[in-house]
Amino acid sequence: MLKIKNLSYGKDKKILKNINLEIPKNEIFAIIGPNGAGKSTLSSIIMGLIKDNVDGEIIFENKLINNLEIFERARLGMTMAPQSVAEFEGITVSEYLDLSKKYAINNWFSDKEEVLKLVGLNPKKYLNRFVDNTLSGGERKRIELASILFFGPKFVILDEIDSGIDFTSIEDIGKILHILKDKDATILMITHNEKLLDFATKAALLCNGEIIKTGSPKEIKDFFEKCKVCELEDKIKEVNNRE
Amino acid sequence: MSNIFNNLFSLGLPKDILNSPSLIVEGNKVIKEIPYPGILIEKHEKLQGLFINITVLENIKPKKPIHLCLSKIGAGSQEIFVDILVGKNSKVKFISHCAFKGKNIKHITKTNFKVKQNAYLDIEEIHYHDKDLDILIDTQSKGVVEDYGTYKSLFKIDKNNAGKVNVTYEVDVLNYASIDIETKMAGRDGDDIFVKDIIYLKGKHSKAISKSRIVALGKMRAEFYGETYGIGDYARGHIDCSEIIRCKDVVLKATPVVVVNNPTAKVTHEAAIGSLDKKQIQTLMLKGYDEDEAVEIIVRGLLK
Numbered sequence: 001m002l003k004i005k006n007l008s009y010g011k012d013k014k015i016l017k018n019i020n021l022e023i024p025k026n027e028i029f030a031i032i033g034p035n036g037a038g039k040s041t042l043s044s045i046i047m048g049l050i051k052d053n054v055d056g057e058i059i060f061e062n063k064l065i066n067n068l069e070i071f072e073r074a075r076l077g078m079t080m081a082p083q084s085v086a087e088f089e090g091i092t093v094s095e096y097l098d099l100s101k102k103y104a105i106n107n108w109f110s111d112k113e114e115v116l117k118l119v120g121l122n123p124k125k126y127l128n129r130f131v132d133n134t135l136s137g138g139e140r141k142r143i144e145l146a147s148i149l150f151f152g153p154k155f156v157i158l159d160e161i162d163s164g165i166d167f168t169s170i171e172d173i174g175k176i177l178h179i180l181k182d183k184d185a186t187i188l189m190i191t192h193n194e195k196l197l198d199f200a201t202k203a204a205l206l207c208n209g210e211i212i213k214t215g216s217p218k219e220i221k222d223f224f225e226k227c228k229v230c231e232l233e234d235k236i237k238e239v240n241n242r243e
Numbered sequence: 244m245s246n247i248f249n250n251l252f253s254l255g256l257p258k259d260i261l262n263s264p265s266l267i268v269e270g271n272k273v274i275k276e277i278p279y280p281g282i283l284i285e286k287h288e289k290l291q292g293l294f295i296n297i298t299v300l301e302n303i304k305p306k307k308p309i310h311l312c313l314s315k316i317g318a319g320s321q322e323i324f325v326d327i328l329v330g331k332n333s334k335v336k337f338i339s340h341c342a343f344k345g346k347n348i349k350h351i352t353k354t355n356f357k358v359k360q361n362a363y364l365d366i367e368e369i370h371y372h373d374k375d376l377d378i379l380i381d382t383q384s385k386g387v388v389e390d391y392g393t394y395k396s397l398f399k400i401d402k403n404n405a406g407k408v409n410v411t412y413e414v415d416v417l418n419y420a421s422i423d424i425e426t427k428m429a430g431r432d433g434d435d436i437f438v439k440d441i442i443y444l445k446g447k448h449s450k451a452i453s454k455s456r457i458v459a460l461g462k463m464r465a466e467f468y469g470e471t472y473g474i475g476d477y478a479r480g481h482i483d484c485s486e487i488i489r490c491k492d493v494v495l496k497a498t499p500v501v502v503v504n505n506p507t508a509k510v511t512h513e514a515a516i517g518s519l520d521k522k523q524i525q526t527l528m529l530k531g532y533d534e535d536e537a538v539e540i541i542v543r544g545l546l547k
């Protein structure tokens with residue numbers, strides 16, 4: 001479904017280095033990595049939010065999409081829930097959901113109340129609220145997920161979907177991932193929460209702009225644990241060297 | 244006559260003004276009036292313009308808004324002087340659909356209002372401008388909101404050229420009264436917009452919000468100037484102005500001025516001038532909208 005070949009990004013300092021990835025159809029592919037690893041940068045490049053200083057190839061359904069605009073990629077069936085979602089003055093949740101319909105790829109859902117319930121929000125309370133700064137971060141994030149269900153993408157990047165959503169609601173996220181998978185979507189899930197790896201079918205570890213390892217979610221989870229320890233050891237060495 | 248109405252409707256005026264309580268004015272002439280019991284309207288056509296006296300008796304609460312449409316089709320001046328008195332415990336909303344078409348038009352309105360105790364006045368002025376409109380708009384509203392009264396106003400121009408626009412509000416807010424003034428405008432090439440809100444929070448626990456949104460879609464000039472005085476005990480005010488630039492060669496200015504001489508009063512402000520948030524545009528593009536469509540959606544929201 002999505003292939004990334006020899007992708008590098010950055011002018012002087014390389015933020016991403018020679019990334020190669022292949023995400024088959026209907027996979028829940030997780031990329032895990034520490035803060036600043038380059039996860040969001042990679043998502044932005046895949047969706048076309050970043051186009052300058054990008055080398056390599058991004059191929060979606062056998063089509064090279066490097067030169068396509070964000071909306072052209074969306075119209076091919078790709079979309080993303082960004083790590084931090086924008087707020088909109090004067091647009092209600094109900095209107096916001098409608099906005100997903102104009103260029104929707106699949107009509108999985110047509111009932112706004114139903115999708116809001118799926119993302120754990122009470123429709124009566126939320127449909128007429130504004131998608132502005134009066135919503136909490138977690139509420140806004142859930143609404144974005146609802147809007148993605150309304151859009152019905154073939155491929156979706158979820159960048160830190162759990163950020164701002166309470167720990168107890170990890171199951172809610174699992175539920176949404178299942179819906180997406182049931183509907184035949186392919187998912188790229190970006191996270192630094194190991195718990196989410198349990199929902200993945202495949203995973204990769206991104207560190208310092210490089211894919212260090214690709215494998216089963218379990219392998220990556222174990223490796224990530226070790227990696228964190230290495231990082232700590234590196235830091236200790238660094239401090240010792242300085243002294 | 245039907246010709247004028249056809250013109251108005253083609254500019255976007257809602258047809259239901261014909262069967263709701265209303266006063267419809269073309270130029271300086273009243274062309275239609277549907278009265279509402281308890282609301283007295285006197286009109287005098289004089290040399291200087293049209294004088295309208297509106298008295299809402301006490302305890303009058305129409306469920307639906309009263310339409311007050313001012314329009315001018317073709318060159319010339321429209322000068323309207325309005326006096327509004329809203330009696331105790333009444334609650335009324337006026338919607339002014341203002342439609343304009345042609346060149347060399349002047350639309351001048353001076354409104355004086357008084358909201359009596361525990362009364363409520365809501366005035367919404369929505370402009371319908373034709374494509375090649377060339378207009379000068381000068382609208383001044385001055386008034387007092389007495390104890391426990393409420394005044395709300397919305398002034399909106401968002402279609403086609405705004406013109407040379409000067410909108411001024413000056414309001415005294417008495418004990419426990421509250422006001423909410425909003426101006427929402429989109430300007431295009433050659434437009435010049437000036438909005439001024441002056442608010443005196445004189446009464447104790449008086450409240451005011453002054454909000455303006457101006458979007459510059461072309462080469463134009465716009466300025467918002469807002470002054471709120473926190474005078475009464477526990478007065479609360481807030482000025483919220485933001486202006487958005489969509490192209491080069493635009494001059495935008497926003498000045499919120501806060502004057503407080505009472506230690507228990509508090510007036511805050513936020514002002515922002517900038518381009519549209521890239522994140523907002525990208526979020527909509529991720530749903531398939533191209534940039535122009537995304538901007539239109541965002542601006543429509545801002546001006547709603």
Ligand SMILES: Nc1ncnc2c1ncn2[C@@H]1O[C@H](COP(=O)(O)OP(=O)(O)OP(=O)(O)O)[C@@H](O)[C@H]1O
Pocket residue numbers: 015033034035036037038039040041042083192
């Ligand atoms: N516009 C920019 N200019 C300079 N450096 C940038 C820019 N954008 C990102 N970076 C840097 O690139 C690196 C990767 O950032 P990115 O946001 O992709 O990390 P991340 O893996 O998503 O981290 P997090 O887990 O905190 O979300 C970071 O070191 C960041 O500081």
Ligand SMILES: [Mg+2]
Pocket residue numbers: 039040041083159160
């Ligand atoms: Mg990130």
